[in-house]
Amino acid sequence: NENPDITYNEENATYWVDFTDAIFIITSSLGKELYLDNKFRDLVKEDHMQAESMVLEAIRRETKRDTRSGGEQEAIIPELVSRFSQANIVLFNNLNYYAYEKISTKVFTHFKDKFNEHYEIEFIEGSNFKNFLKTQILNFAPELDARRIKDKVSKIFFDKITDFIMNSGKSTKKFKSIKISISKDATEFLTEKINPLIEEESLVRELFRKSLTIEIDDKITEKDGAITYKVNNLRFKQITKIKDFSEDGLVFNIPNISFDDIAGHHRAKERLHEVINFFKEPKQLDSFGITPPKGMLLYGPPGTGKTMLAKAFAREAELPFISITGLELLQANKTKEIFTKAKEYAPAIIFVDEIDSIGKREDGNSREIPINTFLSEMDGFSDNQGENVFVIAATNYKDNIDEAIIRPGRIEIHIEINNLDKDARTYFLDRTIKKKPTNGKFDMNKLLMYTAGFTGAQLELIEKEASFYCLRHRLHAITQDIVIEQINRIKYGEKLTYLSPEQMFDETSIYEAGRAVISKILMPHIHIEHVSLTPKDNNEHFIAHNYDDIEDNMTIKDFKDRICVALAGRTAQIKKFGAIDGLDTGAKNDLQQATRDAYCAIAHYGMDKDVGYINLNGVGDAKVKNIKNKDTKHFHSKIDTALENWLNEAQKVTEQLVEENWSKIDKLSQELLKAEIIYEVELDKLIQ
Numbered sequence: 001n002e003n004p005d006i007t008y009n010e011e012n013a014t015y016w017v018d019f020t021d022a023i024f025i026i027t028s029s030l031g032k033e034l035y036l037d038n039k040f041r042d043l044v045k046e047d048h049m050q051a052e053s054m055v056l057e058a059i060r061r062e063t064k065r066d067t068r069s070g071g072e073q074e075a076i077i078p079e080l081v082s083r084f085s086q087a088n089i090v091l092f093n094n095l096n097y098y099a100y101e102k103i104s105t106k107v108f109t110h111f112k113d114k115f116n117e118h119y120e121i122e123f124i125e126g127s128n129f130k131n132f133l134k135t136q137i138l139n140f141a142p143e144l145d146a147r148r149i150k151d152k153v154s155k156i157f158f159d160k161i162t163d164f165i166m167n168s169g170k171s172t173k174k175f176k177s178i179k180i181s182i183s184k185d186a187t188e189f190l191t192e193k194i195n196p197l198i199e200e201e202s203l204v205r206e207l208f209r210k211s212l213t214i215e216i217d218d219k220i221t222e223k224d225g226a227i228t229y230k231v232n233n234l235r236f237k238q239i240t241k242i243k244d245f246s247e248d249g250l251v252f253n254i255p256n257i258s259f260d261d262i263a264g265h266h267r268a269k270e271r272l273h274e275v276i277n278f279f280k281e282p283k284q285l286d287s288f289g290i291t292p293p294k295g296m297l298l299y300g301p302p303g304t305g306k307t308m309l310a311k312a313f314a315r316e317a318e319l320p321f322i323s324i325t326g327l328e329l330l331q332a333n334k335t336k337e338i339f340t341k342a343k344e345y346a347p348a349i350i351f352v353d354e355i356d357s358i359g360k361r362e363d364g365n366s367r368e369i370p371i372n373t374f375l376s377e378m379d380g381f382s383d384n385q386g387e388n389v390f391v392i393a394a395t396n397y398k399d400n401i402d403e404a405i406i407r408p409g410r411i412e413i414h415i416e417i418n419n420l421d422k423d424a425r426t427y428f429l430d431r432t433i434k435k436k437p438t439n440g441k442f443d444m445n446k447l448l449m450y451t452a453g454f455t456g457a458q459l460e461l462i463e464k465e466a467s468f469y470c471l472r473h474r475l476h477a478i479t480q481d482i483v484i485e486q487i488n489r490i491k492y493g494e495k496l497t498y499l500s501p502e503q504m505f506d507e508t509s510i511y512e513a514g515r516a517v518i519s520k521i522l523m524p525h526i527h528i529e530h531v532s533l534t535p536k537d538n539n540e541h542f543i544a545h546n547y548d549d550i551e552d553n554m555t556i557k558d559f560k561d562r563i564c565v566a567l568a569g570r571t572a573q574i575k576k577f578g579a580i581d582g583l584d585t586g587a588k589n590d591l592q593q594a595t596r597d598a599y600c601a602i603a604h605y606g607m608d609k610d611v612g613y614i615n616l617n618g619v620g621d622a623k624v625k626n627i628k629n630k631d632t633k634h635f636h637s638k639i640d641t642a643l644e645n646w647l648n649e650a651q652k653v654t655e656q657l658v659e660e661n662w663s664k665i666d667k668l669s670q671e672l673l674k675a676e677i678i679y680e681v682e683l684d685k686l687i688q
Contacts, residue, residue, distance in 0.1 A: 026084075030075055031058030032340070035091070044091055052089045056081060097137075097203045100144055104137050104153045111154035115161075121227070123178045131190050132180045135231055138194070138214040141207040142239065161227060164220045174225055181230040189234040209320050209345045210254055212236045252320040252345045255311035262308050264424025267679075268298075271415045272309065276317045279347065279388075294378055295391035295411030297355075299398040303457030304417045305424070306394040310351045313392065320345040326357035332373040339377040339389065347388040355393035356400035371402055378410050420459070422676060425451050428459035432483070436467060439477035447480070449505055450487045452533050452676050462486050505673060507573055508533055511586065513668035514572025515565055517661050517687050518654065522561040528683060531668070533676045559601040563650040564657065566594035571651070571658045572665050598646040599639070608642040611635070661687075 006012070034040050034054060044051040062075035112123040136153050137144070165172055182190075197203035207213070217233040238254065259269050278285055278292060285292060298306040307323070314321035322342065329335050329352065342348045358374070359367045378391060393411055395401060405411055420428070429447050451459065465486040466478045475482075516531045569590055574582035606613035614635060658665065664687045671686060672678055678686070 024087075026087075028059070028076075030062045031055055034058040041091075041093075051091075055089055055091070056085055059084070094204065095144070095146060096201045097198045100137050100146065100149055100204075101133065103146055103150055104133055107150050108133065108136075108154045108157075111158060115158055119172050119175070121172070121175050121178060124180075126180055128180045128182045131182050131187065132229075132231065134190055134194060135182075135186075135214060135216055135234060138207070139216060141213040142211050143208055144204055157229075160220065161229070164222075164227065168222065175222070175227055176225040178227045178229065181228055183230065183232050186231045186234045193236070209252075209348065210318065211238050211252075211320070213239055252322045252341065252348060254318060255315045255321055257308060257311050258315050259309075259312045262305060262312055262424075263427035264421040265305060265309065265417065266421070266423070268309060268415055268417050272313050273316070275413060276313065279317050279319065279390075292388050293390070293413055294388075294409065295393065296413040296415065297398070297401075297406055297411050298392065298394045298415055298417050300396070300417035301419060301455055302396045303455030304419060305456055306417050307351070307353060309417065310349075310392045310394060314349045314351075317349075319390070320348040321351060322349070323351045323353060325353050326355040329355075329358050329374050330367075330370045332370055335370065335373050335377060342389045347390070349390050349392055352391060352393045354395060355405070356395045356397045358402070358405075360400070360402040361404075367402075371405070375404055375410070418677075419453050419455055422448055424456070425454060425459060428456065428463075429483075432459075432463040432466070432478075436463065437477045438479070440479050442480045442483070446502075447483065447487075449502065449673075450484060450491075452505065454487075454490075458490055461490060465489065505533060506669075507577065507582075507584070507586070509669040509672040510576050510665065511569035511573045513665045513672060514568040514658060515590075516683060517665045517668060518568035518657050519565045520683070520687055521657065521661060522564055523558075528680050530677055530679045531672060531683060532678075533672055554605075556601060556607045559597050559605075559607065560646070560650060560653075563594045563597050563646065564654045566590040566597070567650055567654045568658060571654045575658055575662065576666075594647065594650065595643070598643050598650075602642045602646065603639050608639075608646070611638045611642050 040051065040054065043054070059076060060074075060078065060081050063072040064075045065071075066073040116122050136157055137149060139156075140149055140153070161178060165175060194203065197206055213236075215235050215237040216231060219230050219232060221228050221230070238256075259272075262269075275293070275296060282292065298309060300306060310323075311321065322338070324338060328338075338350060342350050358371060361368050361371050391411060393401075393405075398406075398414075406414065425448055426444065429442075429444065429451070433442050451462070454462075462483060466482050469482050469486065470476070470478055512531050512533070516528060519526065519528060567590065570583070570587040573584075573586075576582060601607040602611055603614065603616045606615060616635070616639075668678070668683070668686050671682075675682075
């Protein structure tokens with residue numbers, strides 16, 4: 001039966017095989033998602049029968065592409081899986097470094113003996129042999145493979161030696177021995193970077209997760225017939241694995257951008273560093289009995305650098321990173337595929353850009369299945385630090401995200417990424433000035449003032465528009481006036497206001513300083529998160545108050561204090577610029593708020609002594625119930641008079657407060673012009 005050129009049958013076979021006495025050994029990697037879970041590996045030890053059942057179920061669910069129909073079919077037919085249930089199932093674990101070292105030692109010893117036998121050149125192992133062998137094995141990283149190492153670890157080395165001998169022009173008989181030398185630097189690299197991971201039995205996985213190989217600086221010399229192979233230096237090198245470009249196209253790598261490469265965003269970086277410490281120092285969480293967070297949301301206006309910060313986070317945390325979009329999560333199979341692969345690289349990061357595009361679950365809509373699949377995958381994450389898959393999501397529209405996705409226990413850390421601060425804008429503007437042909441001087445402070453509130457996308461647009469302007473007008477260089485014109489076009493459109501940007505910022509700073517100082521004096525218990533020179537959103541909220549603590553239980557003092565705060569901005573502006581220039585339409589929202597507060601206090605909460613204890617909502621209830629005597633004209637007249645009195649009184653009180661605290665308001669205004677945004681800690685120091 002041994003002749004491969006003959007087809008054997010019943011008539012010409014030299015012996016028979018009785019399959020009732022045969023043992024079939026079938027190997028497979030199907031069910032890989034199950035094997036990657038450490039909980040499953042623990043189950044194998046605790047309850048082998050249940051683990052076998054789970055393996056069979058995982059194999060049964062596996063599919064493959066049907067080449068004829070283009071659809072999906074079972075990877076193994078059900079009848080064969082059923083037969084597997086009668087077999088013994090043996091699970092193989094991944095090989096650790098010691099296994100590769102044992103394989104390498106055996107094949108290297110065999111090869112050197114053959115080399116010596118053929119060329120009569122002795123390989124002297126010496127005290128450096130073990131470290132030398134590490135360098136040769138790790139040269140095959142990031143995916144160490146037993147077959148490849150067995151076939152090539154010794155061949156590659158002795159090919160180098162053979163090439164050296166042939167290029168020397170000498171006879172092989174002139175060479176007697178091969179010695180190994182490892183420099184102090186290379187030895188320190190192995191001692192500090194490699195050996196600890198070998199002892200922890202995590203080296204193989206870390207090299208795979210981070211796509212790292214070992215780059216060797218070596219040199220071969222010869223003296224008196226003795227060849228010396230010296231390892232001068234070793235370093236990690238990140239490479240792209242070819243399998244990441246095949247089939248699914250999902251590429252995990254550690255980004256090459258760090259926080260130092262991103263200008264500005266100091267407060268956001270502080271928060272991100274805090275989260276990174278959870279990964280680097282997990283004992284911090286253990287000491288408080290807290291499980292590792294599963295996700296983080298970066299939210300804010302478009303073009304503020306959320307994706308760059310997510311990549312820098314992965315680099316600083318040294319975690320493999322993959323970037324996908326919310327639209328990709330609409331494919332349930334794709335979601336499972338992404339999370340399965342992430343577990344291979346765990347701990348790792350999945351970055352979901354524009355997560356709001358997945359939408360919300362509503363009755364009868366198509367979002368139910370993809371969102372539930374995403375939630376199921378997140379809930380299936382291990383709490384074990386070494387298996388953690390961390391989701392970073394980014395959005396411009398936080399309110400459009402399904403609440404179940406961003407609740408505690410899932411994507412629970414929320415960090416706001418605001419418009420670019422001065423440092424970030426300086427980086428963009430400086431790049432424009434240095435990168436493009438320019439002419440004349442550029443006043444950076446003026447440009448920074450004009451671009452307050454700009455996003456990174458808008459700053460990049462300035463660079464393009466200034467270049468286009470020069471091309472249209474056949475100019476050879478960009479000037480400051482051209483840059484300012486493009487800033488104004490982007491910010492205000494074609495029709496510009498008659499006010500200069502300096503005057504607008506001056507008015508804004510005194511207005512917001514007045515509101516902030518009077519708020520701190522009248523309502524010190526109400527936190528002000530920050531005061532800004534640019535609006536936080538489209539509603540022109542320059543000051544971020546936190547009224548949550550009193551919104552549902554306000555006294556008459558609370559109402560009157562809030563009215564004064566609402567009037568403080570215009571009052572401060574009039575004091576500085578006069579009753580004509582200081583009176584503009586910018587106070588519209590605050591005047592509306594003051595009027596609303598006064599009206600509610602009088603007409604809904606019965607807080608005016610002349611109007612009395614009334615609530616006009618009760619009038620509406622009476623009309624619905626058709627109660628007689630429902631004429632309320634006299635109430636409206638009283639309310640109008642009271643409303644006028646409340647607002648006049650508030651105006652007088654506010655004018656007095658602004659006058660008494662003018663030095664603080666003016667000081668805060670000047671600091672706001674410099675810093676653009678002032679947070680509560682600095683605010684408290686400034687107005688103490």
